[in-house]
Amino acid sequence: MLPLPTGEFQAYLFDCDGTIVDSMPQHYTAWRETLDQWGCAFPEDLFYAWAGRPTADIVAALNEQHGLDMPLETVVARREARFQQLLPTATGIPGVLQHIDDAHGRIPFAVVSGSTREAVTASLDALGILDRFDVLVCAGDYARAKPDPEPFLRAAELLGVAPRSCLVFEDADLGMQAAAAAGMAAVRVPQPRQG
Template sequence: MLTGDSLALPSGNFKAYLFDLDGTIADSMPAHFIAWTNTIREHGGTFPENLFYEWAGVPPVGVVKLLNERFGYTMDPEAVVADKEAQYLLGVSNIKPIASVLAHITAQYGKIPLAVVSGSPRENILKTLTALGILDRFAVLVGAEDYTKGKPDPEPFLKAAELLKIAPEDCLVFEDADAGIAAAKAAGMQWVRVPVILPGAGSPAL
């Protein structure tokens, strides 16, 4: 379990916490990058690491569309995403939680409702949370199938608030990605940034 620094939360009487999954609850971004690069290579392309982190939070189908636009590829987004998710799930049992975020989940579980709001497919969310042993902590799961417009659009977070029956302004969002924070702001929610832990880095990138 990654230790990480404790997270300073904004002041407020929040009635629900909404968590991104990859890079926020789970230290899964390196595993996703490996799955992405292997899959894109098999489909005849490349996925530079800087773009992978720049596009964090974008739903997988959107990532493939962005790669097609950027490099002139003609990859089938649905087929690529299916292959990529299958590769990721092969190693999901090795994923560890990010301790600074897990501490807030543990502290608030049973006190206020918690939700996961992710760009990943529902199967990915379920298996990752199961591997971490915390699936039962969340009242609501919002995945890529549950909205039309992904982050940075506010729809994913607004969907979670609607399902929880909590006003958006009463929700606190935990996010590691710029797209996710932009989505939280657009939804009228306060947010806390989870430092990005880069592969091989000595400390989180702020």
């Protein structure tokens, strides 16, 4: 099981993609296939560096970087639809699922994600664990994305738990920075591709 920092935590806050669900390969495939329609390069190392950024922010950044004018809503909708098609091939991250099973019913859980609510709900539903989460904080539920602490602070507020009493499960650098900025303890979830 994934080792946790010491402390008495009153809530667990989980990133979704790459933390609960090993869905990053499916996300990357959906991005590549969608962006190919516009001839837009999105190297895999940049994709992982930008993990946790909302989809709309990524499209805007790629447009700026490549001097393109990809239509935001169209790209987001096509990428989302392709991800949904690929989602059944994603699996759960065992070390994290064990903590969810172990602590469910004892302390509240939230998902804090840069993905859309639709993608998060579909991912958790695919694993049969959607009902275990008291709160979902997704793209559109906050003004400033990770590495800003706002998404994690919003989840703590919705759960009614002080930030210092929350433990964050996160796989991405932006998320680890956001947790630290929120004053929360965090455990890094190693990516299967890194293992």
